Amino acid sequence: MKEVTEEKPKRSLFKKDTDSKETAEKSAAKAVSKDKKDAKPKKKRFQFFRDVKAEMKRVTWPTKQDVARWSVVVVCALIFFGVYVAVLDNLIATPLLVFVSGLGA
Numbered sequence: 001m002k003e004v005t006e007e008k009p010k011r012s013l014f015k016k017d018t019d020s021k022e023t024a025e026k027s028a029a030k031a032v033s034k035d036k037k038d039a040k041p042k043k044k045r046f047q048f049f050r051d052v053k054a055e056m057k058r059v060t061w062p063t064k065q066d067v068a069r070w071s072v073v074v075v076c077a078l079i080f081f082g083v084y085v086a087v088l089d090n091l092i093a094t095p096l097l098v099f100v101s102g103l104g105a
Helices: 020-039 047-058 064-101
Strands: none
Touching: none
């Protein structure tokens, strides 16, 4: 004997509009109310500065120890790259320019 299994109805990804006319009226009413809100914007002076202040309170500030460590890293990197560029300039660029210009002959 074969067992009879009931098939479950497939679920739709989108809701079906039961009454499209009613839905259209609701969306038109929302659009009108949105236009009314846009017609008279509220003037909030200094709101930007209040928002900045609130954001600055949320910032995780570095400690003095972190600032000192990263300052040392930056200074060391500057010294390293300064020496690197000076060496490249004196050992490669200057002799190459002298050779190309013919002044070294």
